[in-house]
Amino acid sequence: MFAIVEIAAQQFKVQQSDVINVPLLKGNVGDAVEFGNIILAGDGDNLSIGLPNVKGSVHGEIVAHGKADKVLVFHKKRRKGYQKLNGHRQNYTRIKITDIKL
Secondary structure (H helix, E strand, O other): OEEEEHHHHHHHHEOOOOEEEOOOOOOOOOOEEEEEEEEEEOOEEEEEEEEEOOOOOEEEEEEEEEEEEOOOEEEEEEOOOOEEEEEEEEEEEEEEEEEEOO
């Protein structure tokens, strides 16, 4: 069984016991989280498409919080001697999917 669920305005395809990185969520490590915005769900040949959502929920557990790899943003204007380098590290939450209920 799989589901496409919306978490923090992004869509993720999840299955039971998957571990995914999502944008930073409030909560402590070990807390349970529940997501109700299931867009599509499938189980073998059965496919449920939500208009706008499928009834059900996806349950998970917060495994860790962290920061992603650094992304460098370089600005330059040619022939002017202007250069600027910025770095950014996005915060994320690692979630383990424990159950999908439809």
